[in-house]
Each structure stands twice: as C-alpha cells, then as structure tokens.
Amino acid sequence: MSADSTAQTTLAGKVAVVTGAGKGLGRAYALDLARRGAQVVVNNRRHSGEAVHSADAVVRDIVAQGGRAVADYSDAADPRCGEDLLATALEHYGRLDIVIANAGVSEASSFHKQSLDEFRRIIDINLMGTAWLLHPTFRHLYGQGSGAIVVSSSAAGLHGEHGLPAYSASKAAVIGLCRALALEGAPHGVRVNTLAPFANTAMTRSSLPPGLAGQLPAEAVAPVVAWLVSDGCTLNGEVLVAGGGRLARARNLISAAVESGDSPQAMEAAWTRLAATPPAQDFDSAMALFLDFAGDLAQ
Numbered sequence: 297m298s299a300d301s302t303a304q305t306t307l308a309g310k311v312a313v314v315t316g317a318g319k320g321l322g323r324a325y326a327l328d329l330a331r332r333g334a335q336v337v338v339n340n341r342r343h344s345g346e347a348v349h350s351a352d353a354v355v356r357d358i359v360a361q362g363g364r365a366v367a368d369y370s371d372a373a374d375p376r377c378g379e380d381l382l383a384t385a386l387e388h389y390g391r392l393d394i395v396i397a398n399a400g401v402s403e404a405s406s407f408h409k410q411s412l413d414e415f416r417r418i419i420d421i422n423l424m425g426t427a428w429l430l431h432p433t434f435r436h437l438y439g440q441g442s443g444a445i446v447v448s449s450s451a452a453g454l455h456g457e458h459g460l461p462a463y464s465a466s467k468a469a470v471i472g473l474c475r476a477l478a479l480e481g482a483p484h485g486v487r488v489n490t491l492a493p494f495a496n497t498a499m500t501r502s503s504l505p506p507g508l509a510g511q512l513p514a515e516a517v518a519p520v521v522a523w524l525v526s527d528g529c530t531l532n533g534e535v536l537v538a539g540g541g542r543l544a545r546a547r548n549l550i551s552a553a554v555e556s557g558d559s560p561q562a563m564e565a566a567w568t569r570l571a572a573t574p575p576a577q578d579f580d581s582a583m584a585l586f587l588d589f590a591g592d593l594a595q
Contacts, residue, residue: 305526311392311393313433315396317396318353320514321398324513324514324517326358329521332522334394335388336364339370341371341372351367376428377428378432397447403418404460417462418466419466421466434486489534490534491520493539547578550585551575554573
C-alpha cells in the first residue's frame with residue numbers, strides 16, 4: 297500500500313475493534329487502520345505454544361510505527377466476547393466507532409462424513425461468534441447514532457463449496473444477518489457491509505492455484521476495509537468481493553415471477569420459461585421481493 301493510498305482514507309480519532317487480528321487478513325486490517333489514524337483493539341484468542349501472543353505482536357508493530365493499540369484475547373466462541381471487546385474499547389479509548397468481525401474457522405469434510413458436533417462447532421464460531429460480537433457492539437453504535445461494521449463472509453457463503461458444508465452455511469447466514477442489521481441500523485447512522493475476501497492466508501494457501509498466491513496478499517484487501525468504515529463511504533448492506541487490487545459487487549438476483557399452475561406439466565413449462573430468463577431483478581429487502589412476487593394476487 298502506498299503512502300498516497302493511506303492518505304486518501306484517514307481514520308484519525310476513530311476507535312476500531314478487529315477480531316482474528318493476530319495474523320492474516322485481520323492483522324493486515326489492524327495495521328492498516330492504525331496507519332490511517334485509528335486506535336485499534338487487536339483481538340486474537342490465545343494459542344498454546346506461542347512464545348509471543350499474536351495479538352501482542354501486532355500491537356507491538358502498530359506502536360513501533362507510531363500508532364495506538366491494545367491487545368485483547370477474547371475467544372470468538374465465547375458468548376461474552378462482544379461485551380468484553382466493547383468494554384476494552386471504552387476503557388482504553390472512551391469510545392467505539394468501527395467493528396471488523398474477521399474471526400472464523402474453516403473445515404475440510406464432506407457433510408455425509410461429518411459429525412453434527414463438528415458441524416455445530418463451525419456454525420457456533422462463524423455465525424454465533426459474529427452474533428456474540430455484534431449484539432453488544434451494534435447496540436452501542438445504534439445508541440450513539442454512528443458507526444461502521446464490516447463482517448467477513450466468503451465466496452463459499454455466496455455459492456457454496458464442496459467439502460465446506462458448515463463453513464458455507466455459516467458464511468451464508470452471516471450475509472443474511474448483515475443485510476438485516478444494515479436495514480435496522482440505517483436510520484440510526486450505522487452502516488453494515490459484508491466482505492468476501494480472496495487472499496493468501498493460512499486458511500486458503502493450500503487451495504490457491506500455483507502462481508496465484510503471490511498476487512493475493514492480505515494487505516491488498518485492507519484498503520477496501522478502511523474505505524468501507526470511513527466517513528466518506530455511504531455503502532450499506534452490500535456484499536463486496538475483494539482481492540489482489542480488484543473489487544466486485546455480489547447481489548442476489550431473481551427472475552420475474554411466472555404463473556406455475558398446479559399440475560406437474562404446468563410447473564415444468566413454468567420452469568422452462570424461468571430457466572431461459574436471466575435473473576435480473578434486485579431487491580433491497582425480503583419484503584420488497586415479496587411485494588413484487590405477489591404482484592396482483594392481493595387485488
């Protein structure tokens with residue numbers, strides 16, 4: 297990241313919480329936010345065998361570059377995580393403006409071989425861990441009338457992926473949660489967006505095509521996060537795909553509704569029409585979709 301790109305998005309005076317910030321994308325986000333002037337609560341749970349805790353190492357790097365940061369060791373799987381992180385931000389910096397929900401885990405198992413206990417573990421960390429973080433912090437931002445939240449999802453949450461059933465389900469659920477919070481927070485100055493990053497991290501390294509890893513550094517995603525949480529950004533309820541200096545917008549598109557009839561033959565005919573119709577309609581909420589889908593049924 298160049299000095300010019302840092303100068304374009306300043307976050308001076310802001311206080312940010314970044315979860316899963318001890319390495320990979322979270323580390324890149326925390327360092328970048330601090331360079332732009334934010335005071336950062338660097339969160340990562342403790343790992344056995346670490347000579348230096350990863351969160352402490354990131355804080356040390358931020359301070360060495362003239363920034364301000366404090367380490368937090370809350371576990372995303374702990375229901376008290378959000379309350380503890382909010383308390384840390386308020387205790388050290390007196391406010392909270394930005395929440396980056398980045399902590400998460402993946403898996404490598406097909407559904408028919410996976411135990412439901414393992415499925416539940418992934419859901420609890422990725423979905424419930426996000427909810428446990430956002431419930432107190434979103435409520436705080438809602439009450440103060442300002443704030444920005446960015447939540448990590450995944451292309452697996454958008455399209456699914458073989459061998460990642462719980463991960464795909466949890467990341468799809470996160471998108472739904474964030475869309476709902478974006479609608480709830482909008483009248484109160486709180487913006488909520490979701491990011492599906494492509495980056496070379498410990499989680500993704502084994503699955504990246506040869507030669508591509510070097511083109512997808514975690515640091516290339518950080519400026520997108522900084523822009524999303526800046527005062528100059530107006531995006532809300534969006535899902536962005538980012539990586540390698542590229543950006544895409546993801547939306548759920550739906551075709552126009554057609555009459556289905558009540559016989560198998562009529563439904564086959566309806567499906568033939570639908571399969572030939574590009575899904576081109578976009579809706580801002582489930583209710584907007586419902587009202588359009590219902591059409592003149594209520595008349």
